[in-house]
Amino acid sequence: MDHDESPVLDALAEYHDRGYLDFAPPGHKQGLGADDAVRRVLGPEVFHSDVLATGALDDRRSSNRVLERAQELMADAVGAQQAFFSTCGSSLSVKSAMMAVAAPGETMLVGRDAHKSVIAGLTLTGIQPVWVRPRWDRELHLAHPPSPEAYDEAFAEHPEAVGALVTSPSPYGTCSDLKSIARVCHDHGKPLIVDEAWGAHLPFHDDLPTWAMDADADVCVVSVHKMGAGFEQGSVFHLQGDLIDPVRLKQSADLLSTTSPNVLLYAAMDGWRRQMVRDGRELLGSALRLAHAVRASIDELPGLRVIEKQLVAKEASHDLDRLQIMIDTLDAGISGYQAADWLREERAVNVGLSDHRRILAQLTFADTPERTDRLVSALGDLTRTSLPAPSSVVLPEPRDLELEQVMLPREAFFAAQETVPVEEAADRIAAEQVTPYPPGIPVILPGERISAGVIDYLRSGKTATMVIPDAADPSLKSIRVVADT
Numbered sequence: 001m002d003h004d005e006s007p008v009l010d011a012l013a014e015y016h017d018r019g020y021l022d023f024a025p026p027g028h029k030q031g032l033g034a035d036d037a038v039r040r041v042l043g044p045e046v047f048h049s050d051v052l053a054t055g056a057l058d059d060r061r062s063s064n065r066v067l068e069r070a071q072e073l074m075a076d077a078v079g080a081q082q083a084f085f086s087t088c089g090s091s092l093s094v095k096s097a098m099m100a101v102a103a104p105g106e107t108m109l110v111g112r113d114a115h116k117s118v119i120a121g122l123t124l125t126g127i128q129p130v131w132v133r134p135r136w137d138r139e140l141h142l143a144h145p146p147s148p149e150a151y152d153e154a155f156a157e158h159p160e161a162v163g164a165l166v167t168s169p170s171p172y173g174t175c176s177d178l179k180s181i182a183r184v185c186h187d188h189g190k191p192l193i194v195d196e197a198w199g200a201h202l203p204f205h206d207d208l209p210t211w212a213m214d215a216d217a218d219v220c221v222v223s224v225h226k227m228g229a230g231f232e233q234g235s236v237f238h239l240q241g242d243l244i245d246p247v248r249l250k251q252s253a254d255l256l257s258t259t260s261p262n263v264l265l266y267a268a269m270d271g272w273r274r275q276m277v278r279d280g281r282e283l284l285g286s287a288l289r290l291a292h293a294v295r296a297s298i299d300e301l302p303g304l305r306v307i308e309k310q311l312v313a314k315e316a317s318h319d320l321d322r323l324q325i326m327i328d329t330l331d332a333g334i335s336g337y338q339a340a341d342w343l344r345e346e347r348a349v350n351v352g353l354s355d356h357r358r359i360l361a362q363l364t365f366a367d368t369p370e371r372t373d374r375l376v377s378a379l380g381d382l383t384r385t386s387l388p389a390p391s392s393v394v395l396p397e398p399r400d401l402e403l404e405q406v407m408l409p410r411e412a413f414f415a416a417q418e419t420v421p422v423e424e425a426a427d428r429i430a431a432e433q434v435t436p437y438p439p440g441i442p443v444i445l446p447g448e449r450i451s452a453g454v455i456d457y458l459r460s461g462k463t464a465t466m467v468i469p470d471a472a473d474p475s476l477k478s479i480r481v482v483a484d485t
């Protein structure tokens with residue numbers, strides 16, 4: 001295929017050249033109706049390219065196959081059989097993939113380190129999860145992705161499972177042994193879904209962790225906005241093999257999607273594919289070399305420790321995306337939350353993720369030595385700053401984190417509920433999900449029996465400034481539970 005083509009960008013350029021006059025949405029009419037102050041901040045170009053996908057970018061019959069051609073090029077670029085663009089993030093794509101594999105009441109093996117969008121998928125569909133447990137690292141206080149053996153055992157115990165879902169890379173950049181997990185699934189004749197939201201760039205450089213399609217996954221979803229150069233919400237799902245019906249996948253996405261996709265998102269994904277095919281190897285190679293140097297510089301700073309080898313040691317994660325730089329702040333005597341807040345407030349530097357003892361600096365091919373010098377220098381300043389001792393977070397024993405699923409997430413979400421003070425929530429069945437964000441992995445799911453240990457963890461986390469945006473009461477003074485009957 002001709003990867004110099006960019007069907008969406010070409011169609012947009014033609015739309016502009018022809019000077020179309022739209023008597024159709026969007027109502028701002030190429031920005032004419034937008035308030036000056038809005039246009040000044042956003043720039044006029046944003047409005048110029050915000051056009052209808054059908055009836056402006058392409059004609060009403062989509063006879064130029066603009067989107068289809070862009071998707072075909074994307075699939076070809078990454079070695080998938082089919083690719084579908086979504087403008088509702090991997091949050092939508094992952095739900096579509098789940099609906100393409102399982103029906104309500106059917107069983108799916110799901111890594112318990114799944115993102116909250118997977119839980120939303122379970123709640124919407126009524127799919128019955130069988131949790132595959134991540135491996136808890138007592139030293140790092142971090143969960144490594146579940147092993148292939150854990151998936152194998154789960155299939156042995158639940159031969160009725162219709163497929164499996166794994167998250168890789170994790171929001172920390174750690175990766176599962178996807179090849180082995182795919183083999184386990186296929187030995188049982190079942191499809192593997194990979195939530196690869198953090199892995200859009202993986203197909204384009206050999207020194208990055210294995211990309212799901214190369215590992216024989218059946219479907220994977222990627223967020224182009226995370227590690228690629230798409231706009232926020234741009235996502236693609238990729239498909240191969242014959243275990244998943246492409247029509248069912250497309251129809252599932254159609255059920256969940258907007259009817260007004262943002263063409264800006266399509267255009268950026270299409271252009272990014274062309275850029276990666278042309279220059280991805282070189283750009284990502286430079287980014288990896290830069291990340292290597294940045295890791296070394298940060299590691300020299302007193303109190304800050306770059307965590308790398310420990311993440312891929314035996315029994316830990318299978319691989320690591322080295323563009324994700326995990327920095328442990330424990331020895332500096334501060335929490336990751338404090339470090340992130342200080343960097344933002346005092347040095348105007350934002351990091352991707354923070355938790356009770358680390359921050360994550362996420363590099364992409366867009367980063368330059370000037371940008372990373374500023375990061376390293378800000379971190380150096382942080383190590384010379386005296387901050388108050390952090391509020392300590394009560395870290396539960398792994399078994400306290402592993403809550404028992406006593407009702408389906410869907411049943412609990414739609415059951416009669418009551419709100420109880422959090423001190424009284426132990427042993428009750430949760431009716432809501434409670435997710436520290438980032439990383440977005442729910443600690444409590446609807447249908448799980450809440451433990452005292454988890455409550456202690458979340459309450460002490462809140463005191464240490466953990467953010468829990470999805471809880472009905474984000475202050476976590478109360479929690480919604482299934483009503484006693």
Ligand SMILES: Cc1ncc(COP(=O)(O)O)c(C=O)c1O
Nearest residue numbers: 089090091115167171195197223
């Ligand atoms: C592992 C994982 N899956 C899915 C998502 C959802 O992706 P999006 O933000 O593109 O909807 C995220 C977002 O952070 C994620 O970390």
